[in-house]
Amino acid sequence: MNDRYLKALRREPVDCTPIWIMRQAGRYLPEYRASRERAGSFLSLCKTPELAAEVTLQPIMRFDLDAAIIFSDILTIPDAMGLGLSVKDGVGPRFERSLRTRGDIDRLPDVDVLEKLGYVMSAVRMVRRELSGKVPLIGFSGSPWTLATYMVEGGSSKEFRYVKSMMHDSPHTMLLLLDKITRVVVDYLKEQVRAGAQSLMLFDTWGGILSTTDYVEYSLESMSKIVSALKSDPETGVIPITLFTKGGASWLEAIADTGCDAIGLDWTIPLQSARQRVGHRVSLQGNMDPTVLYASEEKIRAEATRVLSDFGPGEGHVFNLGHGIHPGIDPAHVRVLVDTVHKASAR
């Protein structure tokens, strides 16, 4: 088994730097678009285990990637909580119901994740079987704060008016919502591990819109509870956890304090300075600008090499983009990136 990725997360020696790519199972791949077409809708693709497993494996078959990540959506949890998710092409996610009052949150049902999100576990089991040890499989969830932003706003947002108003004016209501989500996320990740996930990641896409004090109280605190819950459970205690707050450059020390194993970095943070700040405590994942993949092969090689040397010699680096791959990227460029990372980092 290729265990470079798991070794790098433990800061153990590897033969070369492992790489996987956020949203590696995605629209830039023609085979993904074909599966998406057959599924009929994005949500059917997520909710049909055979298809979710199929698209999860597509990038692994095509490229020499060092990890697979289960194909799913971060909004499966709010959907399971009864908010009525729909995802329209070009519009993004919308919920039929949004949460604006204490009453809305009190009425949120408890979620039996095996019953409501069993389709995710089925896909995880299928992928693990199909991979048969080729590369490790990553499970994931959105962070409670990030999920809360969608649940309160009712979909995507630019201004985050309603969720921030709730946070500022009704902090207890906000914390109640975050606690409810946190409990479901813990169950969800534990079940993903039981189904076969070998590493876990929390995507805190919208932590970076908060001030430092609000970030610590409303986003990091819930992620910290999740890390503690997983680390203290014998069944999940050894599973490495990566936390990724987009725009979280200011808070790396506090993120490392949660006890996570790795921090995902966007491309605005120099790897070298991140390593100086927290590299003795956690591994670092990242952080090439995804738009570099639009550039020439020569430029991709140069930039991948620059990112590797920004991290420098030694262990604890998982190569990735600083954000999900864009849909318009030429798959041939991804191959150049993967090969460059492996060759240029060979010990």
Place this chain on the structure above:
Amino acid sequence: MNDRYLKALRREPVDCTPIWIMRQAGRYLPEYRASRERAGSFLSLCKTPELAAEVTLQPIMRFDLDAAIIFSDILTIPDAMGLGLSVKDGVGPRFERSLRTRGDIDRLPDVDVLEKLGYVMSAVRMVRRELSGKVPLIGFSGSPWTLATYMVEGGSSKEFRYVKSMMHDSPHTMLLLLDKITRVVVDYLKEQVRAGAQSLMLFDTWGGILSTTDYVEYSLESMSKIVSALKSDPETGVIPITLFTKGGASWLEAIADTGCDAIGLDWTIPLQSARQRVGHRVSLQGNMDPTVLYASEEKIRAEATRVLSDFGPGEGHVFNLGHGIHPGIDPAHVRVLVDTVHKASAR
């Protein structure tokens, strides 16, 4: 004259912390909406000196703010370069022509700013006269990189595909464009000072989408050239300059190295740590989360006080939001903020 703002920029003692608000002349004010209505369009409002002066002064008449900022748009320069700007409500700015090739950039005309952007200088002169020393007047421009993103993309963007492709694949073309813009920005700011601006600010709205190396080469370098050009000219050498890169938390030291007088901060950066990093060299402007103004008066007071104590005792703080004020804010909440900042910081 109320010179708290200028004193704070020089890190001199003040009787209380000065405050102004990014986009303080804007849609949250009913009197602004009335002027905008009379102008017929957003661009007419910018291009009619009497109206631009009128809306510049509206927040000064209503609130006890410590600085005025000339009302204008950051895209007046690309418009003056012949790209054909239009701004539609709810759609944002669009250019008739976008720049995609070396030829496009070679064909960009030199701009005589007095001829093409004289309307801005007229507004500056009117405002200075009307203010008659009440508070200082800030002039501004978009940063060359930020202007280039709009000029290459042809408007707003989420992915910045074309401007980043130009940067990655044709760096010389990109640098040529940035140099052309930089020369115009220098002239533009010098003329604003001649017309009466007493402080200058560069808005680098999109510097934060770059990796560290790209930020330094493509955004900071042009801003640095502008600072040097203004500082070395006897007519503008004493005018304080504030640089604001949204999402620039990682790069404060490099920004301070330009020789600017102050750095604008968004709300993701703790003021205290920013002060430790660069506070002995520059003043700091910021950094309350703009959405706090949606909250209760009690919360606004608490958060304003928290921001003040995050900066701590001593000089060199200009209070502001970390980004422009949102259009839906109640003007009464702005009054609470301004009064709180002055009272809570009284020496």
